[in-house]
Amino acid sequence: MLAKINNFEIDLSKPIDISISLTNTEENPIAWYIEKPVIEPVVFGDWIGKVSEGKSSTNFNNIFFNPHGHGTHTECLGHITNDFYSVNQALKQFFFFAKLITVEPEKIGEDLVITKDHISTSLNVTNASTLLTEKTEAIIIRTLPNQKDKKSRKYSNTNPPYLSEDAATFIRESEIQHLLIDLPSVDKEHDEGKLLAHKAFWNVKDTHQLNADARFEATITEMIFVSDEIPDGNYVLNLQIASFENDASPSKPILYSIVNY
Numbered sequence: 001m002l003a004k005i006n007n008f009e010i011d012l013s014k015p016i017d018i019s020i021s022l023t024n025t026e027e028n029p030i031a032w033y034i035e036k037p038v039i040e041p042v043v044f045g046d047w048i049g050k051v052s053e054g055k056s057s058t059n060f061n062n063i064f065f066n067p068h069g070h071g072t073h074t075e076c077l078g079h080i081t082n083d084f085y086s087v088n089q090a091l092k093q094f095f096f097f098a099k100l101i102t103v104e105p106e107k108i109g110e111d112l113v114i115t116k117d118h119i120s121t122s123l124n125v126t127n128a129s130t131l132l133t134e135k136t137e138a139i140i141i142r143t144l145p146n147q148k149d150k151k152s153r154k155y156s157n158t159n160p161p162y163l164s165e166d167a168a169t170f171i172r173e174s175e176i177q178h179l180l181i182d183l184p185s186v187d188k189e190h191d192e193g194k195l196l197a198h199k200a201f202w203n204v205k206d207t208h209q210l211n212a213d214a215r216f217e218a219t220i221t222e223m224i225f226v227s228d229e230i231p232d233g234n235y236v237l238n239l240q241i242a243s244f245e246n247d248a249s250p251s252k253p254i255l256y257s258i259v260n261y
């Protein structure tokens with residue numbers, strides 16, 4: 001099915017899923033020192049909500065998981081604020097003009113850092129290589145190396161790469177509302193709660209007293225996976241969350257290639 005959007009088309013029958021699936025096996029990725037997700041049938045006495053156990057007509061599982069630690073999730077500024085803000089209230093539109101870029105984080109001391117130069121250079125290159133004139137609403141950052149084990153990596157205490165404060169400020173100043181990345185956080189794992197990139201992107205100056213120009217509708221999606229076959233460039237992004245009233249929700253970002261431009 002082709003959909004016409006402004007001056008180009010996308011093929012809805014060719015979705016590119018950049019989410020990581022969530023399972024209760026050792027395959028599941030984990031960040032932030034928690035255990036793997038639990039998915040198990042409800043039990044009432046000798047009744048088990050599992051058809052193969054012979055007592056139940058339906059499979060009826062409880063699921064225990066953490067959106068930040070167990071896979072692809074989208075968060076709003078409520079992730080870092082004293083007051084409660086829900087991603088389900090922040091994200092009210094679901095299709096965006098997006099640019100996929102690939103960056104190799106730079107070694108700075110003990111850290112691997114995505115710098116402002118990485119972002120500005122990659123954005124300009126992809127600008128020059130396409131005719132799409134629409135304003136970029138979302139940026140998708142694929143980091144190198146791009147091993148498949150990102151889909152099941154155990155990130156706790158590994159000091160993963162992160163985004164510099166300058167890079168996050170540059171993205172905000174580019175008026176990009178949605179940031180997607182294949183890492184567990186845009187910030188350094190152990191940073192004493194500084195959260196410089198989160199704050200810069202959302203324009204949060206004081207987490208206890210929000211400034212009026214904080215970016216209430218901007219979102220960060222972490223722990224995506226973009227496989228190597230998907231070229232850098234322009235896409236239409238469909239960013240969907242489950243309707244949790246929480247700072248973050250598991251999410252399913254989908255890309256569509258742009259045809260006929």
Ligand SMILES: N[C@@H](CC(=O)c1ccccc1NC=O)C(=O)O
Pocket residue numbers: 032068184185186187188189190191192193194195
């Ligand atoms: N770097 C923070 C912790 C942190 O960022 C964090 C902790 C638990 C769950 C998610 C986190 N950040 C996600 O982007 C700190 O060291 O305090």
